[in-house]
Amino acid sequence: MDPAQLIPSPDTIPAPWGFFELLLILTFFCHLVFMNAMLGSAIIALVREMRTPPDAPPPCLDIASKLPYTIAFAVNFGVAPLLFLQVLYGHFIYTSSILMGVYWLSIVGLLILAYYSAYLYKMAGDLPGATRRRTLTTSLVLLLTIAFFFVNNITLMQSPQIWGVYFHRPDGTFLNLADPTLLPRYLHFVVASVAVGGLFLALLAFFQQKKSVPGAPKHLSIGMKWFTYATVVEIGTGIPFLFSLPKNVHQLFIGGAILHTSLFIAALIAAFCSLYYGTKERVWPTTVAMATTILFMVLVRDLARQAYLARYFHPSDLQVVPQWSPMFLFVTILVIGVAVVIYMLRLAARVPEEVH
Amino acid sequence: MNYPVWQLDFSGGGLLIALIAVLHVYISHFAIGGGLFLVLTEMKGYREGSQPILDYTKKHTRFFLLLTLVLGAITGVGIWFTIALIAPAATSILIHNFVFAWAIEWVFFLAEIVAILIYYQTFGRMERRSHLTIGWLYFIFAWLSLFAINGIIGFMLTPGEWLRTHNFWDGFFNPTFWPALFFRTFLCLMLAGLYGFLTSTTIKEEAFRLRMVRYCATWLLAPFLLFLASAWWYVQALPAPQRAWIANFSPELAPFLTVFLWISPLLFLGGLIMVIRLPQTATRSLAVVLLLLGITYMGAFEYIREGSRRPFTLYGHIYANSILAKDLDTVQTQGILASAKWVNKEITEENRLVVGRQLFNIMCSSCHSIGGPIRDIRKLSRKYESVYVMESEISGQGKLIIGCMPPFPGTKAERNALATFLIEGLQGKKPPAPPAKLSAPPLLPLPFDPEQSGYVLLAWNNLGMHSISDADGSFSLMPPANDLFAQLIKRGPTPVVVTEGVDILFRVEPGFEKPARQVDFWKQVPALFGRILPENVGLSGQGLSGPMQLKGNGKAFVAKNVPVVPYPTRPPTPFSPLPAWWPRLQPRWAAKPAMAAPGAKGKQESQTPQRKTF
Known part of the structure; x- marks a missing residue:
């Protein structure tokens, strides 16, 4: 069956596609930062919990206290890109979600359990190590499972050529396991999380250091080490991921197209910069370089998706029926909302640290 | 879609x-x-x-x-x-x-x-x-x-x-x-x-x-x-x-x-x-x-x-089935399969159930579960006996059943595939045996001698058995009423229609004399016609046997509005729309009507059972 015949017809969009593309990229960038900090710090915490002797004090109170909050923001900043993705690619993502409906919907339940497990871990500071490990492992395994389902859906949405499987599996139990990019992509995201998680710890330690919290310099150093080693591994996982992409896609990034290749090179340069500053344990330059890397990688990723779907669709094909006044209202509320959030964070920052 | x-x-x-x-x-x-x-x-x-x-x-x-x-x-x-x-x-x-x-x-x-x-x-x-x-x-x-x-x-x-x-x-x-x-x-x-x-x-x-x-x-x-x-x-x-x-x-x-x-x-x-x-x-x-x-x-x-x-x-x-209201006419014109993606485009004998299932998915599953707690289609479709009945229900959606469900916009073949899935696929009901062919019971050979008989008695019916709902408690079409005609002809070089000096009586085939036992029309007469009618008597007072009246033009005898129904009270079949009639000739000079002993006085020349026909 011709896959083009299966692709649903899209609806009109209320503003030029570039506006939603910009929002998609920005909010997805924020989502990745929080998601990576959440997943990475949970992985690091589990490793540290495993290494800690049973009678030693909890090694990760700082991570434990932040984990539920990073989940909250990872979810919130996940909602926005998913919204804008639906605006531009709804007819692809709805279809792929339905093909794997059972797993896709299970994310809701898994996330609730992961979230509550994270709160349990937060509250388990005084409990034995085994209990802490159990709650954290539960949360982490669930989060990793959710990530796996997400990777499945994102690869499936850009592969209409295999959608015909619906005619044999209409019950929503299909996973895109045969996709050669699936595992490299998954690994690439998880390892990136460890790197960002390490950097997140280093940043927390940096602020603690400013408040002269004992042990902060050591924590900073440990965080940066996690970041550096994970980034090296990350570059290692990136290479097979790149070459697992279809030839017509990956060639664009290695000389096939100027825009694609230059963005990819920029991302690599930023990654190497972050690695350089990481080895020097310079938190802020590393953070800036890492954020730049993530932003470029988000752009690269978006171009890769467009290349995947080029045969069938480009967001510029969408018909625009403008809604200017709601759009301006949104931008205004976004500005006000962000200002109020900053105001609240500033109020919170003035509050003295809680003594554990 | x-x-x-x-x-x-x-x-x-x-x-x-x-x-x-x-x-x-x-x-x-x-x-x-x-x-x-x-x-x-x-x-x-x-x-x-x-x-x-x-x-x-x-x-x-x-x-x-x-x-x-x-x-x-x-x-x-x-x-x-x-x-x-x-x-x-x-x-x-x-x-x-x-x-x-x-x-x-x-x-x-x-x-x-x-x-x-x-x-x-x-x-x-x-x-x-x-x-x-x-x-x-x-x-x-x-x-x-x-x-x-x-x-x-x-x-x-x-x-x-x-x-x-x-x-x-x-x-x-x-x-x-x-x-x-x-x-x-x-x-x-x-x-x-x-x-x-x-x-x-x-x-x-x-x-x-x-x-x-x-x-x-x-x-x-x-x-x-x-x-x-x-x-x-x-x-x-x-x-x-x-x-x-x-x-x-x-x-x-x-x-x-x-x-x-x-x-x-x-x-x-x-x-x-x-x-x-x-x-x-x-x-x-x-x-x-x-x-x-x-x-x-x-x-x-x-x-x-x-x-x-x-x-x-x-x-x-x-609509709940994802059809845009503005597209309904188009879908109705070209059919669901032609309008939808994600379905087989043709219905064949082999894939009828598969396509029926796909049609169920598109048209019905947003509101109906199969075996689940929400509007279980298995329960709801149980009462429909056959694919034909189910199809009839589907075609009534959005028309008779206003408001609750959207109209079914499919073609006849699509409706049939959906109904087949529901009745044969889900309910497991076998396709019904083809309806038995109705044939008229054999007529008895009649004592008529073309050489010797001086008279011939002809009888016929002009209407046939139709427009009976047999469910007058729920809805009614027409009351049971059929007219029977008879004509007596004196044979000869110039045949003559005989209308004087004789009575013509009739009775229906045994088994059809008690229609009130078979249908509830007589119970519904007060509600339908505002009057009380004795059982087994038609609206014009005519029973299932008795004398026929000379018709207005004076050429034939008639029994009007005989309340016959196609359900005999005795075997072999519960449904028989072709009962026989026995008109009977009786000379005026006979002492009594002699229904039970026709021709006892030797004056009856012929006896013609007349079958009603559709």
Whole structure:
């Protein structure tokens, strides 16, 4: 069956596609930062919990206290890109979600359990190590499972050529396991999380250091080490991921197209910069370089998706029926909302640290 | 049509969305009212200089945070996941038309999260005024989330002018926007009280517990009348078709309306009982009971609201089966398979059941489960005996069964495939044996001698057995009534029609004499015709046997309106539309009518059984 015949017809969009593309990229960038900090710090915490002797004090109170909050923001900043993705690619993502409906919907339940497990871990500071490990492992395994389902859906949405499987599996139990990019992509995201998680710890330690919290310099150093080693591994996982992409896609990034290749090179340069500053344990330059890397990688990723779907669709094909006044209202509320959030964070920052 | 359908069977028909939505709305309304509860209770604590109140507020904040931020927020995302999975076309319309409303709601959601986390994390440590500011900001953003989402939800039920203009603001500020906003706002306040019971009843110190439980009761009881008034306003603001669903207690909504009407006073009463000084175990149990009543209440309301949208997902714009109202004619012209993606394009003998299943998925599964708790199609289609009967029902949808279901827009072949899937695929009913061919029982050879007989008696019927409903209790077509004619001819070089000096009598074939035993027409005569009729006698007073009258033109005899029905009381067959008639000749000079001994006097020349025919 011709896959083009299966692709649903899209609806009109209320503003030029570039506006939603910009929002998609920005909010997805924020989502990745929080998601990576959440997943990475949970992985690091589990490793540290495993290494800690049973009678030693909890090694990760700082991570434990932040984990539920990073989940909250990872979810919130996940909602926005998913919204804008639906605006531009709804007819692809709805279809792929339905093909794997059972797993896709299970994310809701898994996330609730992961979230509550994270709160349990937060509250388990005084409990034995085994209990802490159990709650954290539960949360982490669930989060990793959710990530796996997400990777499945994102690869499936850009592969209409295999959608015909619906005619044999209409019950929503299909996973895109045969996709050669699936595992490299998954690994690439998880390892990136460890790197960002390490950097997140280093940043927390940096602020603690400013408040002269004992042990902060050591924590900073440990965080940066996690970041550096994970980034090296990350570059290692990136290479097979790149070459697992279809030839017509990956060639664009290695000389096939100027825009694609230059963005990819920029991302690599930023990654190497972050690695350089990481080895020097310079938190802020590393953070800036890492954020730049993530932003470029988000752009690269978006171009890769467009290349995947080029045969069938480009967001510029969408018909625009403008809604200017709601759009301006949104931008205004976004500005006000962000200002109020900053105001609240500033109020919170003035509050003295809680003594554990 | 446009999207594949997630084949859910047991959990189809909207079960998933019902479960997740009821849970979400119950918590999310609390997330709004509860926000105001927190900041006002904190203010009360400061005003009264009461540390216990502040401690209680902090404890309640933790409960609030764990419930609303995790279960409330994630089930909200869950609704979004679910509607995209089970109604992607309608979801796409909502997203693409209201993306800026969704995006604005996301900004509010972000500010809410930041506010409540700071509020909880800094409780007792932040300077009072700033902390209250954070609390107020939380409530304002939470309520603004309701404001944003209320526009979109209301649009689905009452799109109003949007149907004509497709203007964002027309859809957002739709006819039920304001009543729904007030209704939900009052509900939020009441839920703050209901959830407040849950934490306040756990306070150990009795006097303080009673004080706080009463405080929570005020939250439940004070907005109650305003809440009911806004509910009334909400119903009045509904356009006529949607209001009719509710006002007429349509059969499927009736139980939910009843639940809603009954729980209203129960909740109020529960709130009053909580004010009384009771043992802690009693108030704690009652708090849980009231919370459960509350979710039932909310579930009933949401079901009524959703139910009154039928047969649309977005009223007047897209049907529950994802066909746009404007496309209905096109689909009806070209058929479902030609219009839909994700289906086989042809129906063959081999794939009839498979395509029937696909048609079920597209046309029916958004509202009907297979074997599940929501509108189980297996149960609903059980009463249909055959594919033909099922097809008849399907073709009546949207016509006879107005309002409840969209019309079936498929071709005859598609209707047949769907009915075949339902009856043979789901019910496992075998195709019925081809109907037995009716044939007339053999006629007896009659004693007629063409050489010797001087007379011939001919008889006939002009109507045939038709237009009998045989279900006069339910509906009626025509009364049982057939006319029988007979003509006596004297043979000879110039045949002569004999009309004088003889009587002609008739009787129906044995087994057909008691039609009143077979059909309930005679019981229904008073209702249908306003008169009483003896059993087995027709409307003109004619029975199943007796003398025939000379017809107006004087050439034939007639028995008018003989109430014969095609159901003999004796075997071999229960249905026989071809009974035989026996007209009988009787000379005027005979002493008595001699039905039982025809020709006893030797004057009858012939006897002709006449079959009625269609």
